[in-house]
Amino acid sequence: MECIIHFEVVHENSVKELRGLIFPEEGKTPSEKDFLLMFEDMGxxxxxxxxxxxxxxxxxxxxxxxxxxxxxxxxGEKSYKEDSELKSVVSGLLPRESRPL
Known part of the structure; x- marks a missing residue:
């Protein structure tokens, strides 16, 4: 399994947003050791x-x-989150009553 790690490197006056990869065992989440090894590989x-x-x-x-x-x-697992604003726009565009064509 592959995990993409999104992280921030915080400096005194700036923040850099970076990504790294961890390959934990199938079905397991990354451990503290996995994070430390990934960061060590990045210097x-x-x-x-x-x-x-x-x-x-x-x-x-x-x-x-x-x-x-x-x-x-x-x-990489899909997560569903309902977009309430999109739902509101779509419901405003669709007719309220269904009628035969």
Whole structure:
């Protein structure tokens, strides 16, 4: 299984939005070790600071960034969310009563 990890690298005056890949075992979500290995492969040496919000801090005191925060873990599974605005527009365009042609 392939997971796309969307994350932010937070610097003093800017934020870079980046992505990475993790290949966890089938049916499992990425572990702390998976995240740390992905970041290490990208050149970031980190430790997990906040497990609930997936915030990672650099282990090197001279790092050029403050922290990294994972925004989204995309496992490729479809998720459905009803778009209420689109539903409202479509219902306004459709006739209220159905009548024979």
């Amino acid at each position: 970031y040496k980190l430790r997990l600071e906040d497990r609930d919000n997936l915030v990672f801090k650099p282990t090197d005191p001279g790092a050029e960034f403050n922290y990294i925060r994972v925004r989204k873990v995309d496992t």
